Amino acid sequence: MxxxxxxxxxxxxxxxxxxxxxxxxxxxxxxxxxxxxxxxxxxxxxxxxxxxxxxxxxxxxxxxxxxxxxxxxxxxxxxxxxxxxxxxxxxxxxxxxxxxxxxxxxxxxxxxxxARHFDVADRVCDPVYLRTVEDNTRLRAALHPGAKVVIVGAGWIGLEVASAARQKDAEVTVYEVGDLPLVSVLGPEVARLFADLHRAHGVGLRLSTAVDEAALAAADVVVVGIGxxxxxxxxxxxxxxxxxxxxxxxxxxxxxxxxxxxxxxxxxxxxxxxxxxxxxxxxxxxxxxxxxxxxxLGDEEPYTHLPYFFTDQYDLGMEYFGSVGPEGYDRVDIEGDTDVANGGAFRAYWVHDGVVRAAMHANDWDASDAVRDSVGTER
Ligand SMILES: Cc1cc2nc3c(=O)[nH]c(=O)nc-3n(C[C@H](O)[C@H](O)[C@H](O)COP(=O)(O)OP(=O)(O)OC[C@H]3O[C@@H](n4cnc5c(N)ncnc54)[C@H](O)[C@@H]3O)c2cc1C
CATH class of the missing domain: 3.50.50.60 (FAD/NAD(P)-binding domain)
Incomplete structure (x- = not known):
């Protein structure tokens, strides 16, 4: 065969x-x-x-x-x-x-x-769409102290780039049309914590704001992360x-x-x-x-594994298990210290119809297995 x-x-x-x-x-x-x-x-x-x-x-x-x-x-x-x-x-x-x-x-x-392209940026500048080794090499060379970095989209990649750029002492502005970063995945309760984290590290977070051509043209490097x-x-x-x-x-x-x-x-x-x-x-x-x-090879094995995701931004490491469905969630239970900019560690559980649909921890690695195992259980 x-x-x-x-x-x-x-x-x-x-x-x-x-x-x-x-x-x-x-x-x-x-x-x-x-x-x-x-x-x-x-x-x-x-x-x-x-x-x-x-x-x-x-x-x-x-x-x-x-x-x-x-x-x-x-x-x-x-x-x-x-x-x-x-x-x-x-x-x-x-x-x-x-x-x-x-x-x-x-x-x-x-x-x-x-990477999804953004036509305005394609017209005005030569944006980085971070997907390959070559994109990484180009962006890495552009991240230096004082460099003006404009990031379009406050999704995972945009925020991770913001974190790396700030750690390189670049001047970072993130434009996001939504009213919070990552809100479609995390919901406002937890998304807000990510906004606080980035602001605490000196990122200019322009929420509910579409980037304009002048801002794109004035940047030393533009990174587009819009999906x-x-x-x-x-x-x-x-x-x-x-x-x-x-x-x-x-x-x-x-x-x-x-x-x-x-x-x-x-x-x-x-x-x-x-x-x-x-x-x-x-x-x-x-x-x-x-x-x-x-x-x-001829097996008939269903794929039953639930989604799992991780990210690292500054000193924050987080893991997210499960998936909130299109019906959304009734409440999110947050336990622990949410001041992640100062080393806080917390766990969050998104609950719908009395069942945990998704759960995450931030900086709480000992809780990783328990948080993962909570998905699908009653709460
Ligand atoms: C910058 C970045 C950061 C990320 N960070 C995280 C993270 O922190 N956590 C996380 O869980 N996930 C993260 N991801 C997502 C994760 O990397 C992807 O889910 C994963 O790469 C998917 O793997 P894949 O093999 O399906 O596809 P890909 O990695 O996209 O590989 C597909 C390959 O197929 C090639 N190809 C396409 N068409 C053809 C063709 N016709 N003929 C031959 N070759 C072809 C492409 O060139 C490409 O090399 C990140 C992704 C990016 C880009």
């Missing part, structure tokens, strides 16, 4: 690893558009941006691993078409060159997502069902029985949450890739 993996990020590398760990002996080929060994992206807005770790620390496996495990890693090539009926795919070098056609028996789509778009074009053109991501069932299978999808690109019918969800988190890329690897 031959298994093709389209991607080359964390999900792709994890799936290949799991296939070998399960004892699968057939062909595995990873087609990766980036000309790098598969790497993890979270450090791009944290340690690697701060310069406390180098990019090699983010690499999933060194080159020798792929050789030793007979995983063919084709770097710098894009899969341009999949013929699902014929079980073939077309591959083209990213910089141009001869196209080739390859056969597969089973295929895993792990094409991830790309990501799943890379679904290939799946759509192959005739797979796509709707805000590649639609996959509980077992991560697409509308074609020989094609699975995982990670940022996959919109899964989640058996525990009872609804569709597409999760752009590091942990989901890993855990879905493992389950998909089993199913590529």
């Amino acid at each position: 031959s298994i093709a993996i389209v991607g080359g990020g964390l999900a792709a590398a994890t799936a290949a690893t799991e296939l070998r760990e399960r004892g699968y002996d057939g062909d595995v080929v990873i087609y990766a558009a980036e000309d790098h060994l598969p790497y993890e992206r979270p450090p791009l807005s944290k340690d690697v941006l701060l310069g406390t770790k180098d990019i090699d620390s983010a690499i999933v496996h060194d080159e020798g691993w792929y050789t030793a495990n007979r995983v063919r890693l084709e770097r710098g090539v894009a899969v341009t078409a999949i013929d699902a009926a014929a079980h073939t795919l077309r591959v083209e070098p990213v910089g141009g060159g001869a196209e080739s056609e390859h056969e597969y028996d089973r295929l895993l789509l792990a094409t991830g997502a790309t 990501a778009i799943p890379s679904t074009r290939l799946a759509e053109e192959a005739g797979l069902d796509v709707d805000h991501g590649v639609l996959v069932d509980e077992r991560l299978r697409t509308s074609d029985p020989d094609i699975y999808a995982v990670g940022d690109v996959a919109n899964q019918q989640h058996p525990v949450l009872g609804r569709r969800i597409r999760v752009e988190h590091w942990d989901t890329a890993i855990e879905q890739a493992k389950v998909a690897a089993h199913n590529l």
Whole structure:
């Protein structure tokens, strides 16, 4: 059997690893558009941006691993078409060159997502969209004492960049059209604490404010973090069902029985949450890739793992488990010291219909397991 993996990020590398760990002996080929060994992206807005770790620390496996495990890693090539009926795919070098056609028996789509563009910034300046090693290198060089950094969007990436930039003594202004940062994920009670944290570290937080052209033009560097778009074009053109991501069932299978999808690109019918969800988190890329690897080999394993997310900003480390559904929450219970700018540690529980739907801790690592286990319990 031959298994093709389209991607080359964390999900792709994890799936290949799991296939070998399960004892699968057939062909595995990873087609990766980036000309790098598969790497993890979270450090791009944290340690690697701060310069406390180098990019090699983010690499999933060194080159020798792929050789030793007979995983063919084709770097710098894009899969341009999949013929699902014929079980073939077309591959083209990213910089141009001869196209080739390859056969597969089973295929895993792990094409991830790309940064959403902001047309005003694209017109006025040359913004950084932090997604790749190259984006990180460019931004790192621009973060120096006194540099005027404008960040568009107070989401996770925007706030992590704000944190790194302030630690480099840059002058940071964050523009956010919402009335609080991260409010759609955390709700106002906890989002407010993140606003306080950034203000305490000297970030100019312009909430309910759309950035104007003058502010963009005056910046030394503009970073846009306004979300990501799943890379679904290939799946759509192959005739797979796509709707805000590649639609996959509980077992991560697409509308074609020989094609699975995982990670940022996959919109899964989640058996525990009872609804569709597409999760752009590091942990989901890993855990879905493992389950998909089993199913590529013929298992019928549902993916039941709940979303998990972490962030580091200044001295704050937090973990968030679960997911609040579209129905929202009735109350959020906060326990502990919420003065996170001064080392406070707290736990928060989002409750709907008497059940914890999501829970997090900030700076309370000993509580991590208990907070995770609280999700789904009555409260
Ligand atoms: C700066 C940054 C910070 C982050 N921080 C956190 C964090 O703190 N915590 C957290 O939980 N998550 C974080 N994330 C999210 C996390 O990194 C992603 O969820 C994860 O990378 C998803 O992995 P993936 O393999 O699905 O997709 P990706 O990492 O996007 O990899 C997909 C790869 O597929 C390639 N590709 C696409 N189309 C093709 C094609 N047709 N042919 C060949 N190759 C193709 C792409 O070039 C890309 O290299 C962060 C993301 C970013 C960008």
